[in-house]
Amino acid sequence: MSEPLYLAPRLEPRLASLLDSPAFLHPLVTALGSPLNLVLPDQIADNVRAFRAVYARHRLGGRVLYAHKANRSSALLRRLAATGPAAAVGVDVASLGELQHALGAGLTPDRIVATGPKDPDYLWLAARTGVTVAVDSPAELTSLARLVERFGLPRVPVLPRLSDFAAPGTRVLTRRSRFGTPAADAGPLLDLVEKHGDSVDLTGVSYHLDTMGLAEKAAALDGCLRVLDEARRRGLRPRCVDVGGGFGVDYLADGAQWERYTTELTRALLGRRPPLTWEGHGYGLRGENGTLRGTLSVYPAHRPVAGPRYLDELLAQTAPSLGRPLATLLLENLYDLHTEPGRALTDQCGLTLARVLEVRVTAAGERLVRLAANARDIGLEDHGLLLDPVLVPAAPRPEGNGGPPAGSGVAAGSGDAAGSGAGAGVGVYLLGNLCLESDLITRRLVHLAHEPRPGDLLAFANTAGYFMDFTADHALHQPIARKVAVHREGDTGPWSWCLDEQYWPHLTAGDDA
Amino acid sequence: MRYEHITDAIGDTPLVRIAPEVHGLRHIDLYAKLEMLNPFGSVKDRAAWRMARPHLEDARRHGRTVVELSSGNTAKALAVIAGVHGLPFRSVTNRMKVPEIKDLLLLLGAEIEELPGQAECLDPTATEDPLTRIHRMLTEDDGRYLHTDQYYNPANAEAHASGTGPEIIKDLGGTAPDWFVACVGTAGSSTGAARALRAHDPDIRVVGLVAQKGDFVPGIRDIDEVHEVGLFDPETYDALEAVSADEAIDGMLTLVRRCGILGGPTGGAAYFGAVRHLRERDAELARAGDGRRGTAVFIVCDRVESYMSYVRQRRPELLRRPPRPNSPATVTPRELAEVRSVGVEEARAWIAAERPLVVDLRGSFAFEALHIEGSVNIVDELFEELLHGGPPFGRSQPVLLVCPVGEKSATYAALLARMGHRDVRSLAGGVIAWRDAGAPMVRD
Numbered sequence: 001m002s003e004p005l006y007l008a009p010r011l012e013p014r015l016a017s018l019l020d021s022p023a024f025l026h027p028l029v030t031a032l033g034s035p036l037n038l039v040l041p042d043q044i045a046d047n048v049r050a051f052r053a054v055y056a057r058h059r060l061g062g063r064v065l066y067a068h069k070a071n072r073s074s075a076l077l078r079r080l081a082a083t084g085p086a087a088a089v090g091v092d093v094a095s096l097g098e099l100q101h102a103l104g105a106g107l108t109p110d111r112i113v114a115t116g117p118k119d120p121d122y123l124w125l126a127a128r129t130g131v132t133v134a135v136d137s138p139a140e141l142t143s144l145a146r147l148v149e150r151f152g153l154p155r156v157p158v159l160p161r162l163s164d165f166a167a168p169g170t171r172v173l174t175r176r177s178r179f180g181t182p183a184a185d186a187g188p189l190l191d192l193v194e195k196h197g198d199s200v201d202l203t204g205v206s207y208h209l210d211t212m213g214l215a216e217k218a219a220a221l222d223g224c225l226r227v228l229d230e231a232r233r234r235g236l237r238p239r240c241v242d243v244g245g246g247f248g249v250d251y252l253a254d255g256a257q258w259e260r261y262t263t264e265l266t267r268a269l270l271g272r273r274p275p276l277t278w279e280g281h282g283y284g285l286r287g288e289n290g291t292l293r294g295t296l297s298v299y300p301a302h303r304p305v306a307g308p309r310y311l312d313e314l315l316a317q318t319a320p321s322l323g324r325p326l327a328t329l330l331l332e333n334l335y336d337l338h339t340e341p342g343r344a345l346t347d348q349c350g351l352t353l354a355r356v357l358e359v360r361v362t363a364a365g366e367r368l369v370r371l372a373a374n375a376r377d378i379g380l381e382d383h384g385l386l387l388d389p390v391l392v393p394a395a396p397r398p399e400g401n402g403g404p405p406a407g408s409g410v411a412a413g414s415g416d417a418a419g420s421g422a423g424a425g426v427g428v429y430l431l432g433n434l435c436l437e438s439d440l441i442t443r444r445l446v447h448l449a450h451e452p453r454p455g456d457l458l459a460f461a462n463t464a465g466y467f468m469d470f471t472a473d474h475a476l477h478q479p480i481a482r483k484v485a486v487h488r489e490g491d492t493g494p495w496s497w498c499l500d501e502q503y504w505p506h507l508t509a510g511d512d513a
Numbered sequence: 514m515r516y517e518h519i520t521d522a523i524g525d526t527p528l529v530r531i532a533p534e535v536h537g538l539r540h541i542d543l544y545a546k547l548e549m550l551n552p553f554g555s556v557k558d559r560a561a562w563r564m565a566r567p568h569l570e571d572a573r574r575h576g577r578t579v580v581e582l583s584s585g586n587t588a589k590a591l592a593v594i595a596g597v598h599g600l601p602f603r604s605v606t607n608r609m610k611v612p613e614i615k616d617l618l619l620l621l622g623a624e625i626e627e628l629p630g631q632a633e634c635l636d637p638t639a640t641e642d643p644l645t646r647i648h649r650m651l652t653e654d655d656g657r658y659l660h661t662d663q664y665y666n667p668a669n670a671e672a673h674a675s676g677t678g679p680e681i682i683k684d685l686g687g688t689a690p691d692w693f694v695a696c697v698g699t700a701g702s703s704t705g706a707a708r709a710l711r712a713h714d715p716d717i718r719v720v721g722l723v724a725q726k727g728d729f730v731p732g733i734r735d736i737d738e739v740h741e742v743g744l745f746d747p748e749t750y751d752a753l754e755a756v757s758a759d760e761a762i763d764g765m766l767t768l769v770r771r772c773g774i775l776g777g778p779t780g781g782a783a784y785f786g787a788v789r790h791l792r793e794r795d796a797e798l799a800r801a802g803d804g805r806r807g808t809a810v811f812i813v814c815d816r817v818e819s820y821m822s823y824v825r826q827r828r829p830e831l832l833r834r835p836p837r838p839n840s841p842a843t844v845t846p847r848e849l850a851e852v853r854s855v856g857v858e859e860a861r862a863w864i865a866a867e868r869p870l871v872v873d874l875r876g877s878f879a880f881e882a883l884h885i886e887g888s889v890n891i892v893d894e895l896f897e898e899l900l901h902g903g904p905p906f907g908r909s910q911p912v913l914l915v916c917p918v919g920e921k922s923a924t925y926a927a928l929l930a931r932m933g934h935r936d937v938r939s940l941a942g943g944v945i946a947w948r949d950a951g952a953p954m955v956r957d
Contacts, residue, residue, distance in 0.1 A: 059918045170615060170625035175632065213630020229882055232956070246633035259726045266737045290747075292740035300631065324876045331917040332879035334948055343633075 004425040004447035005261045005276065007301065007388045009461040010253040012348045014043055018486060019459055022392050024495045025353060028484065029457060034355035035373035035481040037468050039071070039500060041079035042487055042508060043349045048083050050308045051341065055088075058315050058327035060337045065092040065113055067245055067342030070465045074105060075485035075503035076349060081106035082505035092340040093131075096122040103129060113159065113242070113338070115208075123147060132157040134206050134242065137181055138192050145196035157203045159242055159338075160189055165207070165223035167215075167320045175211060186227040190234060202236050204228065208244025208340065212300075214310075217243065218317040221326050225319070225333065241330065242338035243314070248306035249347045251299070251387055251462060258302035261386070266292060278429055281443045283384070298384035307344040343465035350464030352378050352481065353392070354441075356456045357433075367428045369452055374432030374439050377481050378460050379467045381442055389430070389458040391448050426451045430458070434476050520594065522552040523562050524676045528684040528810065535771050536788050540798035541807040543787065544690070545768070546681060548702075548814050549776055553590045555815035556677075560701050561590035563672035564661040569598045572659040578603055580651055580658045585614045585732060586815055587663050587699070592621040600659070611731055613819040665743035669701035670708070677702060678709025681810055689714035692794070692809035694787040696779050697721045697753075698732045700745040702812060707749050721750035722786040725757040731823065732779045732814060754790060756782040762828055764788075769817055777820050780813030787811040839900045839932065841924045848927040854941040857950040860913060863938070869911035872896070874921055875944065883954040885915065885947065893921055900925070904932050911936040919943040 011019065018024075018040070029036050044066070051064045066080050068091055083089050091107050093099045094116030102112050112131040114122065118140060126133050127147050135141045135158050148156055163180030181189050193202045205227055207220045221243055228238045252258050267273045269280070270287040277283070284297035305313055315327035315337075322329055330337055354373035361367050375381050425447045432439035452458065460467070472480045485503035488495050498507070516522055527550060531543045548556035565579065572579065579595040579602045581587055588604040595602035604618065607628035618625055651660040663669050682689055689710045695703035700721075707719045723739055724730040736755060739745045747753070756764075758778070765781025768774040776784075791809055798807060825832055855863065863869060864887075871888035873880050880890040891899070893916065899905040906912065912929070914922035914937065922939040929937045940947065948954065 059920070169619055170627050175629045210632045211630040212633055215627070216630055225878070229878070232882055248633060255727065263726065263737055266740055270740060290740075291743055291745070292737075322876070322878050324878075328917075329876065329879065332875035332944070333882060334879075334917075334945060 004427065005264055005445075006254075006257050006425075006447055007261055007386050007444075008253045008257060009387050009390065010250060011461060012043075013491070014040055014046075015348045015351065015461060017491075018495065019351070019390050019392065019461065021495055022394075022457075025392055025457060025459070026394060028497065029353050029355055032482045032484065033479060034353065034371075034457075035377045036353045037350060037463070037481045037483040037500075038353065038486050038497075039073045039075050039350040039464055039468075039483060040348070040487070041075045041485055041503060041505070043347075044076050044079055044345055045083045047307075047345050047347055047349070048080070048089055051311065051339065051345070052088060054308045054312045054315070055337065057312070059331055060315075060327060061088075062240055062336030063088055063090045063111070063338050064345070065090040065111075065242075065338060065340045066345050067092045067094075067340045068098045068102060069094050069116075069470075070342035070346050071350070072469050073350075073464070073483060073485070073500050074101070075483075075500045076346065076464070077102060077105040077107070078503060078505050079508075081111075086111060092134075092342075096125060099125055099129075099131065113340075115161070115206075115340075120147075124151075127151070127153050127156050130154060130156060132159055132203060134159045134161050136161055136179055138185075138189055141189070141192050141196070141200065145192075145199040148196075148199035153199075155199060155201045158193070158200045159204050159206045159240075160186075160193075160202070161206045161208065162186065162220070162224060162227060163207065163209075165216075165220045167219035167222070169320065175209075177210065180207065183223045183227060186230065190227075190231055190236070193231075193236065194234060202231060202238055204238045204240035204242060204335070204338070205231075206242030206244065206338070208242075208246070210246060212246065212248060214314055214317055215320075217246075217314055218326060219320050221314075222319040222321050225322060225329055225335075228333070228335065238335070240336035240338050242340065245339060245341040245344065247308075247310040247314075247339075247341050247344045248300075248303050249343050249462070249465060250303045250306040251301040251385060255302045255304065262296065265296075276445050278440055278443045278445075283386075283443075298386055301386050307341070307347055310344075311339060311341075346464035348462060348464075350462070350468055352460040352463045352468055353457050354378065354389075354460070356452045356454050356458060358454060359428075359452060367426060367451070368431055369428045369458075370431045370433070371441060371458060372433055373441070373481070374434045374475070374478060375441055376434075376471045376473055376475060377432075377469075378441050378463065379471045380460065381440065382471055383466055385467065386442070386444055387460070387462075388446055388448070389460050391450060391452055392457040392459050393450070394453070394455040394457070397450055425449045428452070433478055519552050519597070520562055520566075523558045524551070525680060526550050528681060529772075529774065531772055531784075535767060538788065538791055538795040540805070541691075541791050541795050541809055543791070544685075544808070544810045545772070545774055545776075545780075545784070546677065546810055546812045547774065547776075548677075548812055549774075549780065549816045553593050554819075555586035555590065556702050556812060557586035557814075558590045559672040559676055560663060560669040560699070561587055561594055561661070564663065564666050564668045565591060565594050565659070568659050569594075569600070572600055573598060575656075577657060577659045579661065580605065581661045581663060582606060583663065585611060587661075588618055588623060588625075589614065589621065591661060592618055592623040596622055610729060610823075611819060612822050617819065663699045663701065664741075667744075669699055670705035670744055673702045673705025674708045675705075677812075678706040678713075681706070681710065682713050685808060685810075688808070689717050690808040690810045691716075692718050692720060692787070692791060692807065694720045694722065694783055694790065694809060694811040696730075696733045696756075696783050696786075696812070696814065697723050697739050697742075697745065697750075698734060698779075700739065700742050700749070702814070704744050704746065704749050706812075718751040719749060720786065720790050721753045722756050722782055723753055724782075725755045728758045730756060730758050730761045730778055730782050731820065733782060752790065754786055756786045758827055760785045762824060762831075765817065766831070768813065774813060775817045776813035777815045777817045778823060779815060780811075783811040783813065837901050839903075839928055841897060841921075841928065844924050844927045844931075848931060849923060852923045852926045852930065853938045854919065854923060854926075855913070855938045856941050857947050857952055860938070860940050860947075861952060863911075864913065867911055869913045869936075869938070870906060871913045871915060873944075874914060874916040874925065881956070883944075883948075883956055885944075886953065886955045886957075888915065893925075896925060900928055900932075904929055904934055908932075908934045909936070911938075913938050913940060915940045915944060915947075917943045918945055
């Protein structure tokens, strides 16, 4: 048997310290059940500060808007409402429910941008409360203007969403989007803005591209600046560009583990080593006559340029048609920068705990670990994230708690059957609690430093962005995970908790409001 | 040497010996096969010509477009070949990381389509990657495209089996080398040449060089990516070894500075990988002590000129220039502290009373949109250039410098003061403060 292939999560001090507190975590799961979601509201305030530092470095003003859809948590939202300055922090909502939630969490309308597909109820509440509306199309702009006129509402700030940007030189084949108005149709859109000038106030334009490609995003920002210039030429007074998000998160502690894992996966699919996945699942790749076909469709879990660093790189890009760095262009043209990081703002903000119910070895020697949770509670597979859980034992193991940070996970395992070599940890498949063959928490063979026992907890780190409750539902009458907010006094105080909906920032928020 | 057509100059490239004092191998003669001296500049000229030639006449008759998935040299060669035969050329790629080559392709008249980056949110319903999709589009539509298909086309490897390999044998006086070292991109040159060399001498050892994972060496794939290439067969290679971008540049430096071979980073990687691999073999020959010598050949696949931005990004110190006079970087904190920065109200009063020259240092796009009335625009980059030669206006002409937030303008004011300018001021807080104070700006 070859060496275990770990994919250890990157753990910053606050999350690492929480994971290192089994005496706090075990009673919580006993009281509230498995699975259990934990969020760390103070972390999101720190993450906002990291983005603000990039703004400051480029001398840019504008808002960091949390894309609410990454997590349903009230605690995270309320903590953001208490994070300041108010002119610099806000939230981007994508549904009527999220808008109501944001308003109820204490975010004032000037700090909210309404995006996404909009029904009339959503549009009405947005207009009524005066939040900024990122209008998707000329038709939506017209509907909004009609609402404002019909109900005699004040002018609504709008931020049209643009798409399909052309770059000079080479043609960049951007993935098609169903959102936004093509930049080439900006003229007629601005005509509409002018026509409804008493109802809508164009404060800027926005884009959001589902890509990691910096060049595509630079071309989009360049295109936005041109449209804004046209708006100014017409006498409108736009003040900002919203560049959306998609800045990414670096999930793994050790890049070398990622490189090694993906190489071994390739070899396994070409039949040059034993499978690394349940039933030889290839994550988009397949071997055909010794040639690899397809593309690895997983999240690039090791992403050194992610979050604030990605934004920094984007701003340093040279605008393809305007020829100067994007940050310089924004500054020179007196535009504020709005960003909407969802996943990146929730980095290190949460974890999901699941109790081990059963460990069994199949006739073929595979070790199956059944958890009191399913793949909808922990959406790793759904979003293609390959990441190891951290074992939080019920009783201490001889070597310690068994939570393996990068590279330290190799310890004498108790496993000795196929799938685990002596002294090399133990390889297991993680099964969910649904009566479905497809319900694996991850299709990967996961290596753990110790064999889990019933009653142990497996902690899935860094799940706050999309992996926690984005897909959770009541399938087969299995309970949805409860969510608690955890916090502590300073960096060393004891951990405290409350139910997510009971959290209000006065419990912990410092003086950053 | 007289040719009827430029394509006749493809192939028959020189084999040049690397001096032993450069590579330090005492028992091995090392030769560079200079594929960079092909007429369009790279080893790919052979494959491009071989793949396209039989179909050009037919393609011209039917007005087809030559299409290839290429990030560089193959596209370059095909663009030229297509151009001189009156055919359009289109390159589809997601790997075009070298800006000079992109510009060169545009100059040659190529149309380039770049594939989008990976999606940030995984879409489980997307079962096909863009490359596969385009591949299928091309193979299904046989009416409009001449797809040269370098990753699967056997003509790619054949160009080397019938050209590169036999040429090496001929230039070595009818013998195959003991080692053949080649970087693996499409695997065409290594597969084809190895086939010819092995046929001549089954004992030859073939070393394939791949890029270190997560590193980028132009034209080379990493150890996972080579498996995506139809021509790649692991059996071809006695060893597959990885070379980092840094090592490729080191090797390139040796070639260009000490051997006079102006090869690019891929050739540098081949040289570096060859010497590293051969060092141990050299020691074995020394230990044997029987006076036997070995011969090795590596391929220099293209020229250095296209990779300046690659070098600038990774090893900027190699392109260092002597400091220039009056550069903003030389401004001291003390000089900066002595700059006269004026607030918006003071600046407005000064402008009204004395009509100083107001110089806006922002880009022309921003200046064009909104600026202080009566100001002139000298973009900071240009202003810096001007200052190297001396102040661009009289020393007694009052000047107000303006930039976005008052930082750059203060630096340039300090420089002008150092150069003896008598009344230069900087707008504190820049255009942003001006706007925030409600002072007028125009678009005229």
